[in-house]
Amino acid sequence: MSRSNFENIYNKYASMVYNNALQICSSNEKAAQELLITIFKKIHEQNIVQEKYPAYCITLIRLIIKTAQELYPTKFKHNFRLKQFEITPLLNQLTRVLQ
Numbered sequence: 001m002s003r004s005n006f007e008n009i010y011n012k013y014a015s016m017v018y019n020n021a022l023q024i025c026s027s028n029e030k031a032a033q034e035l036l037i038t039i040f041k042k043i044h045e046q047n048i049v050q051e052k053y054p055a056y057c058i059t060l061i062r063l064i065i066k067t068a069q070e071l072y073p074t075k076f077k078h079n080f081r082l083k084q085f086e087i088t089p090l091l092n093q094l095t096r097v098l099q
Contacts, residue, residue, distance in 0.1 A: 001044055001047045001049060005049060006040075006043070009043060009049070013056070013057075013060055014040070016057075016060070017036055020064050021039075021064060021068070024064065025072075031071075034071065035064070035067060038067050039063055039067050042063060043063070
């Protein structure tokens with residue numbers, strides 16, 4: 001992935017990833033920052049680039065959850081839900097857009 005592509009992805013999605021990371025990490029800023037950095041390392045290493053915005057958001061949300069479970073396995077033994085998706089089931093809406 002080129003540096004400019006990576007920077008564009010970071011600039012576009014970092015705040016969404018960080019806000020979700022904060023929620024997952026119970027407002028622990030240090031843990032949320034670690035999660036953010038790890039996620040963007042994975043994006044760069046795995047060259048995760050998609051053209052469609054909804055598909056990319058779904059990919060990022062899955063990556064946030066998976067990475068949180070990897071970094072903090074004892075905290076996330078069971079499935080958890082992000083509050084904003086309980087109120088507005090964004091994943092369901094995005095999935096419908098893709099079909």
